[in-house]
Amino acid sequence: MCGIVGIVGKYPVNQALYDGLTVLQHRGQDAAGIVTVDNNTLRLRKANGLVKDVFEARHMQRLAGNIGIGHVRYPTAGSSSTAEAQPFYVNSPFGIALAHNGNLTNSHVLKEDIFRVARRHVNTTSDSEVLLNVLAHELHNSGVMELQAEHIFRAVANVHRKVKGGYAVVALIIGHGLLAFRDPNGIRPLVMGKRETELGTEYMVASESVALDTDGFTVLRDVSPGEAVYITEQGELHSFQCAENPSYTPCIFEYVYFARPDSTIDNISVYASRVAMGTMLGQKIKREWAHLDIDVVIPIPETSNDAALQIATELGLPYRQGYVKNRYIGRTFIMPGQEARKKSVKRKLNAIKQEFKDKNVLLVDDSIVRGTTSKQIIDMAREAGAKKVYFASAAPEIRFPNVYGIDMPSANELIAHGHDVESICDIIGADGLIFQSLPDLIEAVRLANPEIKRFETSVFDGNYVTNDIDQDYLNLLDQMRSDDAKAKLGAAMATNLETYNEG
Numbered sequence: 001m002c003g004i005v006g007i008v009g010k011y012p013v014n015q016a017l018y019d020g021l022t023v024l025q026h027r028g029q030d031a032a033g034i035v036t037v038d039n040n041t042l043r044l045r046k047a048n049g050l051v052k053d054v055f056e057a058r059h060m061q062r063l064a065g066n067i068g069i070g071h072v073r074y075p076t077a078g079s080s081s082t083a084e085a086q087p088f089y090v091n092s093p094f095g096i097a098l099a100h101n102g103n104l105t106n107s108h109v110l111k112e113d114i115f116r117v118a119r120r121h122v123n124t125t126s127d128s129e130v131l132l133n134v135l136a137h138e139l140h141n142s143g144v145m146e147l148q149a150e151h152i153f154r155a156v157a158n159v160h161r162k163v164k165g166g167y168a169v170v171a172l173i174i175g176h177g178l179l180a181f182r183d184p185n186g187i188r189p190l191v192m193g194k195r196e197t198e199l200g201t202e203y204m205v206a207s208e209s210v211a212l213d214t215d216g217f218t219v220l221r222d223v224s225p226g227e228a229v230y231i232t233e234q235g236e237l238h239s240f241q242c243a244e245n246p247s248y249t250p251c252i253f254e255y256v257y258f259a260r261p262d263s264t265i266d267n268i269s270v271y272a273s274r275v276a277m278g279t280m281l282g283q284k285i286k287r288e289w290a291h292l293d294i295d296v297v298i299p300i301p302e303t304s305n306d307a308a309l310q311i312a313t314e315l316g317l318p319y320r321q322g323y324v325k326n327r328y329i330g331r332t333f334i335m336p337g338q339e340a341r342k343k344s345v346k347r348k349l350n351a352i353k354q355e356f357k358d359k360n361v362l363l364v365d366d367s368i369v370r371g372t373t374s375k376q377i378i379d380m381a382r383e384a385g386a387k388k389v390y391f392a393s394a395a396p397e398i399r400f401p402n403v404y405g406i407d408m409p410s411a412n413e414l415i416a417h418g419h420d421v422e423s424i425c426d427i428i429g430a431d432g433l434i435f436q437s438l439p440d441l442i443e444a445v446r447l448a449n450p451e452i453k454r455f456e457t458s459v460f461d462g463n464y465v466t467n468d469i470d471q472d473y474l475n476l477l478d479q480m481r482s483d484d485a486k487a488k489l490g491a492a493m494a495t496n497l498e499t500y501n502e503g
Helices: 014-023 057-062 107-118 127-140 149-162 209-214 253-258 270-288 305-315 338-348 372-383 421-428 438-446 471-481 483-493
Strands: 002-008 031-038 041-048 067-073 088-090 096-104 165-173 177-182 191-197 200-206 218-222 227-232 237-241 296-299 323-325 349-351 360-365 388-393 432-435
Touching (some): 002 177, 041 057, 067 096, 067 165, 088 127, 107 127, 127 165, 149 177, 149 237, 253 270, 305 360, 349 372, 372 421
Parallel strands (some): 360 388
Antiparallel strands (some): 002 200, 096 165, 191 200, 323 349
C-alpha cells in the first residue's frame, strides 16, 4: 500500500507535494520521494523514512519546478531497500519518472518480456520499476519526437492490455507533462482536483481527497477505472478511457482500514462508511448477543472509533476511550516479523484502567488480520481489571491473501485462515467474538454510492476480480513475500545501486 500525488502548477510545487505526502503518510511509512521538473531536468530526492525525515530544507530548495510527483511507500512487492524507494526513473524515451500504488500480479512475466523484447533491464525487485519500463517501451513505440495526447493514451491502452493487477500511477514525461492512470477495475484509488490562481488553473491527482483538501484544491472527480489523464506542462487537461472493458470494483479495505476518515474515495465518504459499518454490526450484536451483559463499548484506536461509537448508540451503552494510542509507533500488521509486531503493540497502546475495572467490555476493532494485536489488547484489558472481554470486528474474517497492493500475502500468517470463529476466539483469548457479515459490509460502503455494484473483496471471499489468480500464484507469492523471505531479500538488496541521491 502506497500513497501518490502529482501536481501541474503555475508556481513551485515542492511544498504542496510535501504537504500532500504528509497527509498520506498513513499509506506508507517506509520511504518517501519527490521528483520535480525544472528547466527540462528532473530533480529527485528519495530515501527510507518518514516524509519529515527524508526532506530537509536543503532538499526542498533543490526540488525546483512547477510540475512534480511524490510517493510514500510501504513495500508489498520487492524489498524495503532504499534502492526501491520511489519514484523510479528511466532516461528513454524523453526521460520518465513514475510512482505507483498497487501490485502487479504478472510482474514476473512482464520482467522477462521487457528484457527479451525491449532489451530493458530491471535492477530491483519492485513491480513499479517493471511498470515504468513497460510504459516507457510503449511510449517509445509511438515513434514520434513530440508526443500528443493520442500517442500517450494509445501507450496506456497497451499497458492495460499487458499489465494485470491493481495500480494507480502518476508519471512525469520530460518536455511534455504529467500522466496519471488507474487500473481497469479501479481497485486502487485516484482522485483529481484543480485550483485557480492568478496565473491560471493548477491540477492535482492523489490517492485520497484529503491530500487535495490540504493543498487547497477543489475535488473534480475520481479518475475512472481504466482512464488516463494527461496534463501538459502548460496546464492543458486531456482525459481518455483507455481500457476495453473497465469495471468499477474498488478495494473495500480502503474504507475498512487504510484511508483517512476525512477522505472521499469513489464518491464515498470513508467516515460515513465506517459509521454505517457500526450501524450494521450493532444491529447484528443486538440480534445475536442479546443475552450478554455488556457494560461499556471501547474502540481500538483509531480506525474503529467511528464504528464503535455507532455500535454503542445502537446498543444504548456507554462509549469510552479505554486505550490511549502512541502516535509515534507505526502500524503493526504491516511490520515485518511477528516479534516486531508483538513488541510494538505494548508501545503503541496503553490502557486506562478505571474504564476496565470490574466491567464486561465490548472491544471494537476495524478488522483482525494476524491476530497478534487483538490477543495482546485483550490481555491488556484483563490486566486492567475487566471481568469479561468481548470482541467485535467491523470487517468479516480475513481468510485469503491480498494480491493487489495490501501486505497480506501469506495465507498462513492470517489468523482466520483455516479457523472458524470459535477457534479464532479461543486463540485471541476473548470471551466472545463477532464479525461483520460480508453482505452487511458491502451494503454499508455502497450506501453513499449505489452505482458501484461490486467491490474488490478477495481477502474475505477469495474472489479475485482480475481472474488471473490461481493457487500456483498464491504459493509463489507466499514464498516471495512471507516474513522470512522479506528478511532475506532485504539483506540481499542492501548493496543495490543507490546513485540517485544528493546528500
